[in-house]
Amino acid sequence: MAKSPKKSSKTSAKIITALVLLVLSVAILWFVQRLLIPKYQRGVIEGSFTEEYYKEKVPHDVIFFGDCDAYESYSPVKMYEEYGISSYIRGSGEQYICQSYYLLRDVLRTETPKVVVLSIHNMQHDVPRNEAYNRMTLDGMRWSKDKVDAINVSMTEGETFASYVFPVLRYHDRWNQLTKTDFEHVFSKDIISHNGYYMRCDVKPMGKLPPMMPLMQREFGENAMYYLDQIRLLCEENNIELLLVRAPIEYGWYEQWDINIENYAAQHGLTYINFCEHADAMGLDMSTDTYDGGFHLNLYGAEKLSVYFGQYLVDNYDLTDYRTVPEVASEYEKDIKFYNDMIADQLYEIETYGELRSYGANAIEN
Amino acid sequence: MKFTKAAALIMSLSIVGVSVAACNNEPEPVSSDVNVISTQQQNSGNGTPAGTVDAKAESENYVFVYKGVNLIVNTEFDESKFSEDDYEIYEVESCAGQGMTTEYDFKGGSVQVETFTGSIVISRIAVNDAAVTTAEGVYVGQTTDDIKAVYGEPSWTTEAMYVYEKGSSELRFLLDGEGKITNIMYMAKY
Numbered sequence: 001m002a003k004s005p006k007k008s009s010k011t012s013a014k015i016i017t018a019l020v021l022l023v024l025s026v027a028i029l030w031f032v033q034r035l036l037i038p039k040y041q042r043g044v045i046e047g048s049f050t051e052e053y054y055k056e057k058v059p060h061d062v063i064f065f066g067d068c069d070a071y072e073s074y075s076p077v078k079m080y081e082e083y084g085i086s087s088y089i090r091g092s093g094e095q096y097i098c099q100s101y102y103l104l105r106d107v108l109r110t111e112t113p114k115v116v117v118l119s120i121h122n123m124q125h126d127v128p129r130n131e132a133y134n135r136m137t138l139d140g141m142r143w144s145k146d147k148v149d150a151i152n153v154s155m156t157e158g159e160t161f162a163s164y165v166f167p168v169l170r171y172h173d174r175w176n177q178l179t180k181t182d183f184e185h186v187f188s189k190d191i192i193s194h195n196g197y198y199m200r201c202d203v204k205p206m207g208k209l210p211p212m213m214p215l216m217q218r219e220f221g222e223n224a225m226y227y228l229d230q231i232r233l234l235c236e237e238n239n240i241e242l243l244l245v246r247a248p249i250e251y252g253w254y255e256q257w258d259i260n261i262e263n264y265a266a267q268h269g270l271t272y273i274n275f276c277e278h279a280d281a282m283g284l285d286m287s288t289d290t291y292d293g294g295f296h297l298n299l300y301g302a303e304k305l306s307v308y309f310g311q312y313l314v315d316n317y318d319l320t321d322y323r324t325v326p327e328v329a330s331e332y333e334k335d336i337k338f339y340n341d342m343i344a345d346q347l348y349e350i351e352t353y354g355e356l357r358s359y360g361a362n363a364i365e366n
Numbered sequence: 367m368k369f370t371k372a373a374a375l376i377m378s379l380s381i382v383g384v385s386v387a388a389c390n391n392e393p394e395p396v397s398s399d400v401n402v403i404s405t406q407q408q409n410s411g412n413g414t415p416a417g418t419v420d421a422k423a424e425s426e427n428y429v430f431v432y433k434g435v436n437l438i439v440n441t442e443f444d445e446s447k448f449s450e451d452d453y454e455i456y457e458v459e460s461c462a463g464q465g466m467t468t469e470y471d472f473k474g475g476s477v478q479v480e481t482f483t484g485s486i487v488i489s490r491i492a493v494n495d496a497a498v499t500t501a502e503g504v505y506v507g508q509t510t511d512d513i514k515a516v517y518g519e520p521s522w523t524t525e526a527m528y529v530y531e532k533g534s535s536e537l538r539f540l541l542d543g544e545g546k547i548t549n550i551m552y553m554a555k556y
Contacts, residue, residue: 068462093462094462210458210469213551214492215540361462362463
């Protein structure tokens, strides 16, 4: 027996209502998730770095990977201004070497740089050890098999894969800690790095550094070595030059580890540059070139290193001078303006308040 | 009517789901732009949360006694038990604003005490010269035979280290090429 037209239209209405309600439910959940996840737009901004890369519109000849030694020590904008090098730092807070590998794979989905610069500071951690840093590196990564693999090798005890797929599962209890920044950036986030570089213009001279704890592990861990090998092989497969570097920061590293890296580089025909040995040549002065007493470089230190390293790069690799490529140069002009505006803003705050107010981990919420 | 109710239920459930999730008893919340995940949530990998006091630490772990004070990893370091002249204090900011690690360097560098990041809970103690011994009397410069005579067979070894595990702590003897102790470390287990 055929359904009456009235009954059929009633069924259709029910289906449409159900679909609308379902879509609405999903939209509400999505909105709540967007609202609750950390925005990394003020204070600890390092969690924004991974995703900012996807907004890039220009090719990069040089791409850096690593932890704070990478993203606080090299200024891609300065290297462009001085040499026309187009570069990007895919760095993040305590980025583990396994994550550097998957971020490199992620890069290769869209571009093939001529040089990969790996900051070897992260070789000291054999396996990921901290969820906060995992989140800062992985949450912003674009979904792909590489992100899935990166999560699987990174999760520490207590972390779940589901919480990376649905971050609301992890961040749901932030509801009573939401700030103005969370509401302002529900749907979009501002770019806050300079091609992955974290800018700090304040100065805190290097004092007496803490004595290092005794070195317990002379060799790097097996897992860390495995991923260093993987990075090397991936670069070889893609005809990319791999360059190993260490920023000119004395604290937090052991001489034995330098020997390990030197041996590895010699064994595989790689170059390792320990910039601590070049500090005088680049004119580094840790009474003015650090913002936290010698643990990280500030803008002045990073620019000195960038000028020095940029010269090395153009002398040793066949890099394009992108200042002569109009469509790239026009993008970099915007980057330079943003860079200079932030310098001016930071210097204004330092002059007005004697310290940075809107920048740094303890930035004040408006 | 029934159908509309069911549909409304889907929506309500999603909202209730979020609300319930928001009210449960998970560890410290994740703040927007300061500490992304609380120290309590950071895990050292063996089930002992980094920076969390181990209530049974004193009875079940290696205890290092210095100037008459018991120092145990996974317990809070009490500065007041020492004179300010006893040590130099250093604070090292962690990467990406995750808090300070504090290091107490006792006179002459004989002993170093380090806390977990963003916490006053002891993560490591290093004994660097023969001026100080373990509570059981072993000191820098002795041999692996001396260690074994006091502590027995180690839990595990490498060429450069003898390691003894007890509770949530490890006692590590770092060795030179001749099997002599160069440093002694008390560590929270990783």
